[in-house]
Amino acid sequence: MEAIVALLTLTALEVVLGIDNIVFISILSDKLPPEQRAKARIIGLSLAFVMRVLFLLSITWIMRLQTPLFEVFGMDFSGKELILVGGGLFLMGKATYEIHHKLGAAQGKVKVPKRLTLAAVVIQILLVDLVFSVDSVITAVGLVRELWVMITAVLIAVVFMMAFAGSVSRLIDAHPSLKVLALAFLVLIGFQLMAEGFEYKIPKGYTYFAMAFSLAVEVLNIRLQHRAKPPTGVG
Numbered sequence: 001m002e003a004i005v006a007l008l009t010l011t012a013l014e015v016v017l018g019i020d021n022i023v024f025i026s027i028l029s030d031k032l033p034p035e036q037r038a039k040a041r042i043i044g045l046s047l048a049f050v051m052r053v054l055f056l057l058s059i060t061w062i063m064r065l066q067t068p069l070f071e072v073f074g075m076d077f078s079g080k081e082l083i084l085v086g087g088g089l090f091l092m093g094k095a096t097y098e099i100h101h102k103l104g105a106a107q108g109k110v111k112v113p114k115r116l117t118l119a120a121v122v123i124q125i126l127l128v129d130l131v132f133s134v135d136s137v138i139t140a141v142g143l144v145r146e147l148w149v150m151i152t153a154v155l156i157a158v159v160f161m162m163a164f165a166g167s168v169s170r171l172i173d174a175h176p177s178l179k180v181l182a183l184a185f186l187v188l189i190g191f192q193l194m195a196e197g198f199e200y201k202i203p204k205g206y207t208y209f210a211m212a213f214s215l216a217v218e219v220l221n222i223r224l225q226h227r228a229k230p231p232t233g234v235g
Contacts, residue, residue: 087131088194
């Protein structure tokens, strides 16, 4: 019974942590031709699963990432913290770049960038998967001890992400304001990762509440705009 409760708890946590991954993959896959987007999402999420399982099978090495490597201004930095800082900076930089180009393109000041290749998108997804996987695995190890529970929870979470990644991607693609909001979420997530890398803990609940509240407001705004449009074909 304890194993089942642990499995349900860890699965729920992995699904929540996977929301960040879904948003990032949805933004990146939008850069590909329509016929390659589903393939990119499947490859990206499959790599996320493989990476997390490999990390779980190398728990000893993963836990060593929390051992301090050097000190700067009285602050210790471990392998995990360096990964979090680097990943946070990458997410913030990527999201800011995309927002700049989207706003510039809308105003006719910046040329719309060329579509990325499938390989380039998969590599970027892999880099972000590395950051999220380290955080996810260390969280899993802190909650349960049974390896099969960890792997099963990760598998269920990845299947959940695969099931909803396409819907999220299509929704973001259909509504430009949602895409900007999703990019803003990535900036927020990147900042949180970087803060954790500098040993400043921001409760994830605060971040997810802010994201959920902002999304709810934007969805209401979209519905109001849709209802305000006059019906077509009326003379």
